Amino acid sequence: MNAGPAVTGGPVVTFGDRLEQVFDTQGQLCVGIDPHSWLLGEWNLPDTAAGVESFGRAVVAAAAGRVGIVKPQVAFFERFGSAGFLALERVLADARQAGLLVIGDAKRGDLGTSVEAYAQAWFTPGSPLEVDALTLAAYMGVGSLDSPLTLAAANGKGVFLLAATSNSEAANIQRAIVADGPYTGSTVARAILDDVGARNARAGAADAGAASARPATGLGSIGVVLGATLDLADFGIDVRQAPGEFRTPVLAPGFGHQGGNIMDLPGIYGEYAGGVIVSESRSVLSAGPHRIEEAIERRVAEVGAVRG
Amino acid sequence: MNAGPAVTGGPVVTFGDRLEQVFDTQGQLCVGIDPHSWLLGEWNLPDTAAGVESFGRAVVAAAAGRVGIVKPQVAFFERFGSAGFLALERVLADARQAGLLVIGDAKRGDLGTSVEAYAQAWFTPGSPLEVDALTLAAYMGVGSLDSPLTLAAANGKGVFLLAATSNSEAANIQRAIVADGPYTGSTVARAILDDVGARNARAGAADAGAASARPATGLGSIGVVLGATLDLADFGIDVRQAPGEFRTPVLAPGFGHQGGNIMDLPGIYGEYAGGVIVSESRSVLSAGPHRIEEAIERRVAEVGAVRG
Numbered sequence: 001m002n003a004g005p006a007v008t009g010g011p012v013v014t015f016g017d018r019l020e021q022v023f024d025t026q027g028q029l030c031v032g033i034d035p036h037s038w039l040l041g042e043w044n045l046p047d048t049a050a051g052v053e054s055f056g057r058a059v060v061a062a063a064a065g066r067v068g069i070v071k072p073q074v075a076f077f078e079r080f081g082s083a084g085f086l087a088l089e090r091v092l093a094d095a096r097q098a099g100l101l102v103i104g105d106a107k108r109g110d111l112g113t114s115v116e117a118y119a120q121a122w123f124t125p126g127s128p129l130e131v132d133a134l135t136l137a138a139y140m141g142v143g144s145l146d147s148p149l150t151l152a153a154a155n156g157k158g159v160f161l162l163a164a165t166s167n168s169e170a171a172n173i174q175r176a177i178v179a180d181g182p183y184t185g186s187t188v189a190r191a192i193l194d195d196v197g198a199r200n201a202r203a204g205a206a207d208a209g210a211a212s213a214r215p216a217t218g219l220g221s222i223g224v225v226l227g228a229t230l231d232l233a234d235f236g237i238d239v240r241q242a243p244g245e246f247r248t249p250v251l252a253p254g255f256g257h258q259g260g261n262i263m264d265l266p267g268i269y270g271e272y273a274g275g276v277i278v279s280e281s282r283s284v285l286s287a288g289p290h291r292i293e294e295a296i297e298r299r300v301a302e303v304g305a306v307r308g
Numbered sequence: 309m310n311a312g313p314a315v316t317g318g319p320v321v322t323f324g325d326r327l328e329q330v331f332d333t334q335g336q337l338c339v340g341i342d343p344h345s346w347l348l349g350e351w352n353l354p355d356t357a358a359g360v361e362s363f364g365r366a367v368v369a370a371a372a373g374r375v376g377i378v379k380p381q382v383a384f385f386e387r388f389g390s391a392g393f394l395a396l397e398r399v400l401a402d403a404r405q406a407g408l409l410v411i412g413d414a415k416r417g418d419l420g421t422s423v424e425a426y427a428q429a430w431f432t433p434g435s436p437l438e439v440d441a442l443t444l445a446a447y448m449g450v451g452s453l454d455s456p457l458t459l460a461a462a463n464g465k466g467v468f469l470l471a472a473t474s475n476s477e478a479a480n481i482q483r484a485i486v487a488d489g490p491y492t493g494s495t496v497a498r499a500i501l502d503d504v505g506a507r508n509a510r511a512g513a514a515d516a517g518a519a520s521a522r523p524a525t526g527l528g529s530i531g532v533v534l535g536a537t538l539d540l541a542d543f544g545i546d547v548r549q550a551p552g553e554f555r556t557p558v559l560a561p562g563f564g565h566q567g568g569n570i571m572d573l574p575g576i577y578g579e580y581a582g583g584v585i586v587s588e589s590r591s592v593l594s595a596g597p598h599r600i601e602e603a604i605e606r607r608v609a610e611v612g613a614v615r616g
Contacts, residue, residue: 179495188481
């Protein structure tokens, strides 16, 4: 692979630190890059790989300087096979050029050398699919993701693990009760949140003890996905209780089009609220190519007004 | 998308029927196409997109006429981004040309229009990534996969849902106890197996009632992944009890290199044994480019000797 080191000399800056810096300077809004076929139609773009490329690059151009984070949904590019991935690579290159933090929404998951190969694809510096963070699914257990978590940390990358999602069909699995191991008695979603919290604490403590001397408190580099339209208490999650140090970042879809009200963010996420990435797609993208900048600025102001 | 109908006139032949036909004529062995970087080295191939393409096409050439099913692991192609997907597309084209049934091992999963986009990528006839079946993960619930299941059925494609996997870290989630809905009290793995079984029964009954008049018993088109090195009783699964009609096919990794003994197949899978796809990768691939045909033939004989 044509991979060179991203950082030459000095310790790698963690994803959590980079995320915190983005929050401080550009706020918590993340613009989704979701080229649905119907959105392509509304944007007068063809439903082809060229169409998703034009769409993605236009969204990046509109996001640059207005927000700090974008989140391409990989499925809409994969729809066109290798040509779609080539389009995605060009969108990612634009986003890197613009200094945006990129979360690849791929929800990958596997075991052993297979999941390691996914990690190499998305986390290797210089890889055509290089992103700053990737969403992963842990149906085979959080421990099955050790190799991507390790590779992410080594390269200053982040991971967002699905924990509690907004769809009603998820309850079967995400609210099931763990029956053995250290999280016995927790829901699956709560077990993932706690496991991630413990990993962030360990990584943070190790970094704080090292010469790099990152601040003693801060954001961890392993986040979770917690839907905004949920009552997290239904998953046995008490958001008033969160680790005070090395907090777990939260990727929150569901504000905007899906019905979550941004004014409710502090109530929904409690102690996690300061680490929430507010991800919006349709509410911004449906403004169309000529009004998307205005739509982003409006949402930036609304999300910014909520931050304590 | 450059998609045309696969079947012109007449009902779509289901994946289950196609799989049963392959079992009858070519047996239950499936050859994995897993171009690890160390295997590429052993095969004297470069660790590049060109290397994985050469590897994949050589495995297809060796498999053709010896087995009926191949399973490319998508992660090893994704590692090289769009160039890797182009390599995969060429491997898939060779496999289609050779009449092999192809299971794309992608373990995709998402919600709504995103998971629908994955389904379009892999199930649309004429799509560059078209396969006969795809592995999916249901961390967001089996119901979250309704759109790929629908698109698969409409195009005579199959799906394999992760249920119980062989890695120890999976127990947290796969053995958790469902706490609400129709599968309350089951393990997550068992709930998925039962949900899939019910879906196969409904689809089979509908087909049997229609003019297409497929046989009243047979294999369903929605399968599950059940690791071969497990005691399925630990997941609350009693393999002596399986639906007699519209049986659920099982994709079984773990024989060969991972330590599962093919002679144990009937004991491990019980009533499901006749619908098990025995998937082997390393045990065959590590024979190298000059001895892979011989290795496949040996495993075909061993797996064939076990079938009742």
